Amino acid sequence: MATNGVSNGTSKVLDASKALDLLKEYESRDGLSVTDLLDSKLRGGLTYNDFLILPGYIGFPASEVTLDSKITRNISLKVPLVSSPMDTVTETDMAIHMALLGGVGIIHHNCSAEEQAEMVRKVKRYENGFILDPVVLSPSHTIKDVREVKEKQGFAGIPITENGTLSSKLVGMVTMRDIQFVRDLDTPLKNVMTPRSELVTAKQGIDLNEANAILQKCKKGKLPIVDSNDNLTALLSRSDLMKNHNFPLASKVTASKQLLCGAAVGTRPDDRNRLKKLVDAGLDVVIVDSSQGNSIFQIEMIKWIKQTFSHIDVIGGNVVTREQAAALIAAGADGLRIGMGSGSACITQEVMAVGRPQAQAIYSVCEFAARFGVPCMADGGVQNVGHIIKGLALGASTVMMGGLLAGTTESPGKYFLSEKGQLVKAYRGMGSIDAMESQKTGENAATGRYFSESDKILVAQGVSGSVADRGSVTKFVPYLQAGMQHSLQDIGVKSVTELKENVMNGTVRFEVRTASAQMEGNVHGLHSFEKRLYSS
Numbered sequence: 001m002a003t004n005g006v007s008n009g010t011s012k013v014l015d016a017s018k019a020l021d022l023l024k025e026y027e028s029r030d031g032l033s034v035t036d037l038l039d040s041k042l043r044g045g046l047t048y049n050d051f052l053i054l055p056g057y058i059g060f061p062a063s064e065v066t067l068d069s070k071i072t073r074n075i076s077l078k079v080p081l082v083s084s085p086m087d088t089v090t091e092t093d094m095a096i097h098m099a100l101l102g103g104v105g106i107i108h109h110n111c112s113a114e115e116q117a118e119m120v121r122k123v124k125r126y127e128n129g130f131i132l133d134p135v136v137l138s139p140s141h142t143i144k145d146v147r148e149v150k151e152k153q154g155f156a157g158i159p160i161t162e163n164g165t166l167s168s169k170l171v172g173m174v175t176m177r178d179i180q181f182v183r184d185l186d187t188p189l190k191n192v193m194t195p196r197s198e199l200v201t202a203k204q205g206i207d208l209n210e211a212n213a214i215l216q217k218c219k220k221g222k223l224p225i226v227d228s229n230d231n232l233t234a235l236l237s238r239s240d241l242m243k244n245h246n247f248p249l250a251s252k253v254t255a256s257k258q259l260l261c262g263a264a265v266g267t268r269p270d271d272r273n274r275l276k277k278l279v280d281a282g283l284d285v286v287i288v289d290s291s292q293g294n295s296i297f298q299i300e301m302i303k304w305i306k307q308t309f310s311h312i313d314v315i316g317g318n319v320v321t322r323e324q325a326a327a328l329i330a331a332g333a334d335g336l337r338i339g340m341g342s343g344s345a346c347i348t349q350e351v352m353a354v355g356r357p358q359a360q361a362i363y364s365v366c367e368f369a370a371r372f373g374v375p376c377m378a379d380g381g382v383q384n385v386g387h388i389i390k391g392l393a394l395g396a397s398t399v400m401m402g403g404l405l406a407g408t409t410e411s412p413g414k415y416f417l418s419e420k421g422q423l424v425k426a427y428r429g430m431g432s433i434d435a436m437e438s439q440k441t442g443e444n445a446a447t448g449r450y451f452s453e454s455d456k457i458l459v460a461q462g463v464s465g466s467v468a469d470r471g472s473v474t475k476f477v478p479y480l481q482a483g484m485q486h487s488l489q490d491i492g493v494k495s496v497t498e499l500k501e502n503v504m505n506g507t508v509r510f511e512v513r514t515a516s517a518q519m520e521g522n523v524h525g526l527h528s529f530e531k532r533l534y535s536s
């Protein structure tokens, strides 16, 4: 009997040194090629949990694996992770930290154009270590005001300017030491502050290392930064400096050294004005945000953006078929966003009967878009490191996450205790009734993603709920990144580029996962266990 044209060898034991030579006699490598895995019309659409990647040969440490990948034709990331434009996921803080960690954040548009532009501006103005919007008071504020700041924000080192705002003349500084023994809470700060003449300051434009050296020398807790007219422009804090990490992978625009920032807009006429404001604020990449991207509205919007702002890269979507992709590529999209119905807060497939299992969608769209050099983003349904790697293996260049990042410190909103006493944060689909109603009533507020937001009867495509606390993205994203490096090491490739090449040339192989294989691959048979994913 022969298997793959090779004798099964029951009668003769072969010389072990010939093991590698014998491989050459098999017609194909073990496992399935990506086309055999996903081109099968009969098997039905697969998703992340329906298959595995087979291990390859490890000849290098995981630390040597690089994750550089393109998000659009012209922009690359060192860590191919993107936070979703949802109002419970990406505002200023998330966008700053995603960029510092090597990815990028896409600021949501469920707010006025001015608010969204202000968030973009803050990301673009961010300099690691410098506080660009410090709490500032005026000489006529009182000790009571300082105590209130201390209570709410936890610090009492406050610069005092002429009119109590940033960009006004620095006249002094108040710290806890200045106020702790003063009984009368109505005492104005001008009576207790350390005056300007006794303050150590630094000039605007100073770099972080120099500013750090001044802080260490003068042994103060805070260093005000002033411009040539002595107006306050920023503040450096010793306690922040101690916490400050180095961010060698930060996504920056080479010329300006500013952090990379993305934002989403809709496809309505008003969105053109919105985008102008975002571009004025320094935007680098825009996502045209729609759950079904193949529409006349989106095609015209992409064409208009490319004509009006030739320096801005546009990501179109969402798409799940090559026909949808073709329309947006022809309109001029520099990148595509893939996913319909796979999001964790999504009920699109159930309600609309449209969508596609995510693995199938990624493969179909990426195989097509790659021929035009258009990078694709796998959006939605990512629950772990393995899903990220599978998305990349099927052709995506980056991976977008909503729910996985919504429970972090940097997402908008406050933590609260769930009924079971667990620390959670709110997370809602942008097509949930909650989110759509806020778009209807909010002043100047957002733009439609689901073509239903302004209808009499809202048809929901999402739910609202909560997700568990995940700590800070400064710990979580590096965990995802290290996990990706180890996964690629197991597969036997040293980069995302090599992964994709080896998938396409058939060297990286796959296996379908039956329902029982999925059970086998998860923890089973234990009486109890704790699932800690990383040490922090």
Ligand code: IMP
Pocket: 084, 085, 086, 291, 318, 339, 341, 342, 343, 344, 345, 346, 347, 348, 379, 380, 381, 382, 400, 401, 402, 403, 404, 428, 429, 430, 431, 432, 461, 462, 463
């Ligand atoms: P997650 O990472 O699985 O939570 O999915 C996030 C993605 O879900 C987003 O980037 C959107 O593409 C998608 N999404 C957001 N809100 C909704 C919704 O209300 N319905 C359907 N999909 C949504």
